[in-house]
Amino acid sequence: MSALSIKNLWKEYGDQIVLENVSIEIESRAFVALVGPSGCGKSTFLRMLLGQEVQTKGDILLDGLPLPREPGADRGVVFQRYSVFPHLTVLGNVMLGKELLASRLAGRLFGKARRAVEEEARAMIAAVGLMGSESKYPAQLSGGMQQRLALAQALIMRPKVLLLDEPFGALDPGIRAEIHTLMKRLWHEAPMTVVMVTHDMREAFTLATRVVAFERPRDRPEEKLRYGATITRDIAIWPPRKAGAPSIFRPDRDGPVSSQGQ
Amino acid sequence: MRWINSHPGAGARLTLALMPFVLLLLAYMIGSAERLADNPNDKLLPGLVALGDAINRMALVPDVRSGQYLLWSDTVASLGRLFAGLGIATAIALLLGLLIGILPMVRAALSPFVGAISMVPPLALLPILFIVMGLGEASKITLIVIGVTPIMIRDLALKAIELPREMIVKAETLSASSWQIALRVVLPQILPRLITCLRLQLGPAWLFLIAAEAISSDSGLGYRIFLVRRYLSMDVIFPYVIWITLLAVATDLLLDRLRIAVFPWSDLEKGK
Ligand SMILES: Nc1ncnc2c1ncn2[C@@H]1O[C@H](COP(=O)(O)OP(=O)(O)OP(=O)(O)O)[C@@H](O)[C@H]1O
Ligand SMILES: [Mg+2]
Numbered sequence: 001m002s003a004l005s006i007k008n009l010w011k012e013y014g015d016q017i018v019l020e021n022v023s024i025e026i027e028s029r030a031f032v033a034l035v036g037p038s039g040c041g042k043s044t045f046l047r048m049l050l051g052q053e054v055q056t057k058g059d060i061l062l063d064g065l066p067l068p069r070e071p072g073a074d075r076g077v078v079f080q081r082y083s084v085f086p087h088l089t090v091l092g093n094v095m096l097g098k099e100l101l102a103s104r105l106a107g108r109l110f111g112k113a114r115r116a117v118e119e120e121a122r123a124m125i126a127a128v129g130l131m132g133s134e135s136k137y138p139a140q141l142s143g144g145m146q147q148r149l150a151l152a153q154a155l156i157m158r159p160k161v162l163l164l165d166e167p168f169g170a171l172d173p174g175i176r177a178e179i180h181t182l183m184k185r186l187w188h189e190a191p192m193t194v195v196m197v198t199h200d201m202r203e204a205f206t207l208a209t210r211v212v213a214f215e216r217p218r219d220r221p222e223e224k225l226r227y228g229a230t231i232t233r234d235i236a237i238w239p240p241r242k243a244g245a246p247s248i249f250r251p252d253r254d255g256p257v258s259s260q261g262q
Numbered sequence: 263m264r265w266i267n268s269h270p271g272a273g274a275r276l277t278l279a280l281m282p283f284v285l286l287l288l289a290y291m292i293g294s295a296e297r298l299a300d301n302p303n304d305k306l307l308p309g310l311v312a313l314g315d316a317i318n319r320m321a322l323v324p325d326v327r328s329g330q331y332l333l334w335s336d337t338v339a340s341l342g343r344l345f346a347g348l349g350i351a352t353a354i355a356l357l358l359g360l361l362i363g364i365l366p367m368v369r370a371a372l373s374p375f376v377g378a379i380s381m382v383p384p385l386a387l388l389p390i391l392f393i394v395m396g397l398g399e400a401s402k403i404t405l406i407v408i409g410v411t412p413i414m415i416r417d418l419a420l421k422a423i424e425l426p427r428e429m430i431v432k433a434e435t436l437s438a439s440s441w442q443i444a445l446r447v448v449l450p451q452i453l454p455r456l457i458t459c460l461r462l463q464l465g466p467a468w469l470f471l472i473a474a475e476a477i478s479s480d481s482g483l484g485y486r487i488f489l490v491r492r493y494l495s496m497d498v499i500f501p502y503v504i505w506i507t508l509l510a511v512a513t514d515l516l517l518d519r520l521r522i523a524v525f526p527w528s529d530l531e532k533g534k
Binding site: 050052070071072073075076077079081082083084085087088096097099100101104105106107108137138140150153154157159 | 426427428431432434435436437438439441442445447450525528530531
């Protein structure tokens with residue numbers, strides 16, 4: 001289970017109110033796309049879910065419990081850039097989380113324990129379509145491959161919630177379509193709730209179960225500081241998509257089957 | 263074609279690179295020949311033969327008094343001090359730079375202090391070091407350490423702070439503790455910078471070494487130069503200066519090779 005419950009959330013930076021009174025219930029296994037004009041606070045909202053930033057007022061509950069005030073392994077993340085470690089190979093990047101978890105002191109595994117993790121990592125690398133690139137460094141990968149790597153690295157930790165901040169924004173349309181198929185498959189297969197910030201409406205409507213729009217209700221220059229953005233629209237996609245279940249209406253587009261042909 | 267767009271080929275590049283050296287050598291030889299023509303006993307710009315003699319005397323013939331090959335024993339003494347100083351400086355800089363870079367508490371406590379210390383002119387401290395630590399090896403090594411450490415600490419701390427926040431957050435979502443972030447995320451990423459930083463500090467380190475040797479020592483490259491200065495022995499001083507330069511250039515090159523060999527990814531990232 002991984003339901004998020006956000007209650008009367010406010011965020012201020014000094015004098016500037018960025019978000020005001022944001023409340024939303026995100027059910028377990030949902031795929032929420034956050035859209036809205038630039039600068040309205042989408043990334044800020046995501047950073048609060050991540051624990052990188054603390055809200056000024058309000059509560060964020062994960063499965064009924066308040067979120068810890070720092071990032072942790074229950075919430076995975078992929079940013080637009082800098083999501084992978086340049087000094088580790090593809091395999092090293094994907095193994096890192098498991099190694100850190102198992103070896104608190106050295107942060108490294110050896111021998112049998114390492115081989116087990118390596119096997120799991122190789123399976124994950126294959127799942128995101130990076131087979132054959134295991135020993136490459138991120139600088140030797142294209143932008144799309146780096147984002148696939150970032151996904152693999154996050155997903156091997158089996159997070160309850162996956163947070164994505166414009167993860168595919170810098171990719172060209174062909175690559176983006178491919179990675180959308182991958183994203184959909186991963187969401188169907190892994191037991192997680194996804195919150196994704198995007199500027200691409202098409203992306204929002206092809207992937208999400210629910211599209212949520214942030215906007216400032218008052219946006220005149222003199223009001224900008226005093227009024228923040230809040231949720232103005234919350235659209236459930238119809239026909240509904242359900243994680244792990246093929247859609248009765250358009251199985252080829254919305255169901256997990258769509259990916260099996262890949 | 264615009265000048266900014268015309269590049270030399272491989273051969274031209276080598277010729278161009280050698281040209282200033284050859285020109286300098288030529289200028290020296292002309293100057294030396296002219297002075298020697300005026301006065302065969304001139305000591306200021308000795309000719310190549312005299313230089314060769316001096317090199318032979320210093321490097322290949324044992325000294326009558328001590329029985330040592332002076333150039334080599336001087337080199338061993340100087341490099342020992344230099345590497346001891348740089349080694350200690352590196353260890354301190356790595357530890358403090360890392361701590362200042364990743365722990366806000368330590369940064370608040372030490373960053374202004376290190377900033378202030380790095381402004382103290384090290385040579386002004388030399389008399390104090392001699393008084394407190396005596397005239398032996400310790401004071402010379404300490405001078406090098408004091409001279410290069412603060413800047414290395416600041417450089418490494420800056421590099422650690424510069425790492426994108428996203429990367430640290432990502433590590434946190436992979437369950438990393440502060441210790442693990444230091445060990446597996448920050449440290450490996452500042453090590454290449456450490457080597458580069460060390461290369462940049464070679465010049466200052468030699469400066470402090472020679473200054474210390476000039477004032478008080480009984481061996482070392484700097485000691486020898488300042489000793490023979492009394493007899494105006496330019497024929498020894500010139501080869502010594504060139505030798506020191508060669509040593510520094512070789513160390514510099516080796517360190518860069520080392521960085522590329524040990525951290526291949528750091529070269530890949532360069533173009534980004
Ligand atoms: N650390 C900060 N300090 C002060 N103000 C900030 C900080 N971070 C963000 N802001 C402000 O908060 C507002 C929202 O920023 P945010 O990055 O969340 O927008 P966004 O919706 O993600 O925009 P974009 O779509 O362009 O990424 C902006 O006006 C920004 O100036
Ligand atoms: Mg943003």
